[in-house]
Amino acid sequence: TSILFIGNNNRPYFKNDTSLISTAATISGLNGDGTSSNPYQISSQAHLQIVADKVKNDSMTFDGSYLKVTADFSVDNTWVGIGTLSSNAFCGEFDGDGHTITFNDSQQGIFGYIKSATIQNVVAKGRISSDSVHYLGSIAGYTKGCTIENCSNLGNISLNGDYDSVGGITGLVSNSDGESSYITGCSNSGKIVGGTAGGIAGWLGCAVDSGLSSIISDCYNLGFVTDSASSSNGVGGIAGVVAGKIVKIEKCYNYGRIEGNSTRAGGIAGIEHGSTIDNCYNAGSIYGRSTDYAVGGIVGVAAVHVNEAEFYSCYNTGSVSAIEGEDVGGIVGYRGTPESSAHKPATFKNCFYLDSSTPNSIAVSGVTSKTSSQLKSSSTYSSWTSFSTNWGISSNKNKGYPYLKSIPASILTININGGTINGASSYTISLPEGVEFDLNLLEYSVSNGYKSSVTYTKTSGTGTLLNNKFTFGNADGVIKATVEKVLIEYTITYNLDGGTLENAIQKYTVETADFALGTPHKEGYTFIGWTGSNLSAATLSVVIAKGSTGDLTYIANWEKNKNSIITLSFKIIEGDYFIVYILNEDNVPTTQISVNDGVEFSFNVENGKQFTILVCAVFGQRCEYKDNNTNLVTTANKLEYLSGVSTNTSITVTISRIKEVNNYVGI
Numbered sequence: 001t002s003i004l005f006i007g008n009n010n011r012p013y014f015k016n017d018t019s020l021i022s023t024a025a026t027i028s029g030l031n032g033d034g035t036s037s038n039p040y041q042i043s044s045q046a047h048l049q050i051v052a053d054k055v056k057n058d059s060m061t062f063d064g065s066y067l068k069v070t071a072d073f074s075v076d077n078t079w080v081g082i083g084t085l086s087s088n089a090f091c092g093e094f095d096g097d098g099h100t101i102t103f104n105d106s107q108q109g110i111f112g113y114i115k116s117a118t119i120q121n122v123v124a125k126g127r128i129s130s131d132s133v134h135y136l137g138s139i140a141g142y143t144k145g146c147t148i149e150n151c152s153n154l155g156n157i158s159l160n161g162d163y164d165s166v167g168g169i170t171g172l173v174s175n176s177d178g179e180s181s182y183i184t185g186c187s188n189s190g191k192i193v194g195g196t197a198g199g200i201a202g203w204l205g206c207a208v209d210s211g212l213s214s215i216i217s218d219c220y221n222l223g224f225v226t227d228s229a230s231s232s233n234g235v236g237g238i239a240g241v242v243a244g245k246i247v248k249i250e251k252c253y254n255y256g257r258i259e260g261n262s263t264r265a266g267g268i269a270g271i272e273h274g275s276t277i278d279n280c281y282n283a284g285s286i287y288g289r290s291t292d293y294a295v296g297g298i299v300g301v302a303a304v305h306v307n308e309a310e311f312y313s314c315y316n317t318g319s320v321s322a323i324e325g326e327d328v329g330g331i332v333g334y335r336g337t338p339e340s341s342a343h344k345p346a347t348f349k350n351c352f353y354l355d356s357s358t359p360n361s362i363a364v365s366g367v368t369s370k371t372s373s374q375l376k377s378s379s380t381y382s383s384w385t386s387f388s389t390n391w392g393i394s395s396n397k398n399k400g401y402p403y404l405k406s407i408p409a410s411i412l413t414i415n416i417n418g419g420t421i422n423g424a425s426s427y428t429i430s431l432p433e434g435v436e437f438d439l440n441l442l443e444y445s446v447s448n449g450y451k452s453s454v455t456y457t458k459t460s461g462t463g464t465l466l467n468n469k470f471t472f473g474n475a476d477g478v479i480k481a482t483v484e485k486v487l488i489e490y491t492i493t494y495n496l497d498g499g500t501l502e503n504a505i506q507k508y509t510v511e512t513a514d515f516a517l518g519t520p521h522k523e524g525y526t527f528i529g530w531t532g533s534n535l536s537a538a539t540l541s542v543v544i545a546k547g548s549t550g551d552l553t554y555i556a557n558w559e560k561n562k563n564s565i566i567t568l569s570f571k572i573i574e575g576d577y578f579i580v581y582i583l584n585e586d587n588v589p590t591t592q593i594s595v596n597d598g599v600e601f602s603f604n605v606e607n608g609k610q611f612t613i614l615v616c617a618v619f620g621q622r623c624e625y626k627d628n629n630t631n632l633v634t635t636a637n638k639l640e641y642l643s644g645v646s647t648n649t650s651i652t653v654t655i656s657r658i659k660e661v662n663n664y665v666g667i
Contacts, residue, residue: 039066045075052082062092074102081108089115096122111140125154135171143170145179152187159194165202166194172203175212183216198239206244213246226259234270243273245307255430264300274305288322294333302346304336309346313384320358330358331367376400396475411476419444419483449510449549450485495555517542525558
């Protein structure tokens with residue numbers, strides 16, 4: 001059905017009929033005029049920023065406009081996404097044309113909010129991380145009434161926040177303004193971490209009783225999905241949470257590891273409320289670290305809801321386990337029981353799981369355990385509606401288990417020699433025929449302090465291996481990964497704050513013998529210790545032990561030398577009577593001494609502080625000063641000790657009377 005909209009030129013048009021759209025308009029800094037035949041061209045972060053500024057500052061939604069990526073490019077950590085609020089969402093058509101956008105610790109994916117938009121053919125990789133948004137994905141954070149198709153994420157995405165939603169493609173999916181949302185033909189291979197996390201979407205839902213759908217179809221996940229927040233809704237291979245009427249996940253699969261630290265975990269969804277999951281399978285391992293939450297091969301928790309949830313034509317071959325607890329199931333970990341007639345329990349029909357994958361699975365009506373041989377036999381699925389339409393079985397494809405015809409995956413098995421992936425010495429990847437997978441994206445674990453250098457060789461099956469990239473064939477393939485350990489050289493950075501450090505060690509490895517940082521020097525200061533890496537307080541002696549790892553930073557801490565107390569000794573050689581005044585550096589008398597001829601006297605002063613001695617010849621005699629230290633300066637009746645030039649502990653000054661009568665000298 002056509003829906004009436006208003007374009008940027010204020011002319012009405014139907015969403016599925018663009019013949020009336022006339023949005024031709026140039027934008028400074030962008031090539032193209034935004035029409036389907038001449039879209040705005042995007043080939044840099046600067047171009048994306050122009051679009052973001054137009055949406056945010058000029059309220060330009062790009063509704064009815066077309067944008068096209070024309071080259072691979074990267075964005076840095078200043079990037080915050082196009083459309084920051086639902087009130088200024090992006091509403092246009094964005095075609096990645098198969099190009100890759102690489103995120104370098106960026107704060108968001110391409111879009112923050114999209115509404116009634118179409119995004120297609122984008123490849124995302126790199127790293128996206130945020131603790132300041134509620135929805136995060138490589139393509140969009142919040143998706144409302146949109147279509148996202150043929151997009152893939154290869155990068156790692158993390159969102160720190162209780163209950164916040166993160167997905168490999170989009171954080172949250174809902175319907176809006178008379179339009180349903182569709183996520184189709186998308187995939188994730190990156191690590192996804194967050195409060196509510198899914199390989200494709202964090203949260204899949206819809207407006208209550210809207211009559212509109214939110215659907216994920218023909219998608220798959222290969223990445224590791226887990227939660228990091230203390231409060232979480234769920235984690236799943238396709239979606240963390242699936243909630244609402246006419247909300248569906250269909251014809252999807254998961255091969256990634258799904259791990260619930262403090263939440264529900266499932267191969268397809270973590271938790272489900274009144275929705276439908278059908279024609280899906282899981283082959284990834286599902287693990288629960290909490291004793292309080294359920295884990296299942298397809299869904300962790302199937303909650304009661306006013307709408308009856310349905311699960312049908314699904315199977316699981318992946319292992320399902322938890323630290324302990326009873327809520328572990330080959331298909332569902334926990335099925336809610338209604339407390340009133342207003343709510344309905346979830347229904348399971350013709351769902352199977354590999355018996356060895358979950359030996360202690362809970363019993364649920366409509367869920368049956370099968371042997372490996374049974375799951376590889378087409379006769380097992382005779383009760384599945386449209387099995388021959390949706391599924392295929394081949395002994396040399398998907399390890400002999402049913403595969404989805406819409407995404408006819410072949411299995412690549414990697415046998416690892418010298419390292420592990422997720423703690424295992426073998427790893428499987430499931431991708432459709434013709435898809436190229438970059439093996440450099442895999443992270444191998446070796447001994448601490450080393451990085452891996454991997455050589456691949458093909459051992460059997462179909463597919464092509466070239467330059468560490470594997471193109472999937474029409475059947476399963478096997479390659480060998482030979483992992484060699486390479487020492488990682490770590491850097492030590494010093495902040496000496498004006499000091500110097502002789503023979504400073506600036507590089508080390510895990511095999512470097514124990515060594516001390518040494519003691520720095522700074523004129524006029526005393527070193528009081530190092531602070532920095534792995535130190536909670538200033539430490540004088542820091543030893544880097546053999547076996548240490550990681551880049552290190554150390555800061556030298558100083559204390560200005562405190563002035564020691566020195567004693568000045570004086571002796572009147574000849575004369576009758578003197579009064580000696582000691583003035584501080586502010587010329588304020590601090591000491592008064594009465595002295596007779598021939599009597600030695602002394603007083604303490606702080607080394608490095610300037611002071612003045614005034615000697616008054618009481619009987620009108622003028623004084624002459626003679627000293628044994630060149631740091632003393634004499635003028636008239638004043639003797640000054642200069643600041644900061646002596647560390648002597650004793651100075652003797654001879655004061656002689658000159659037999660010449662003068663007027664009384666005082667202060």
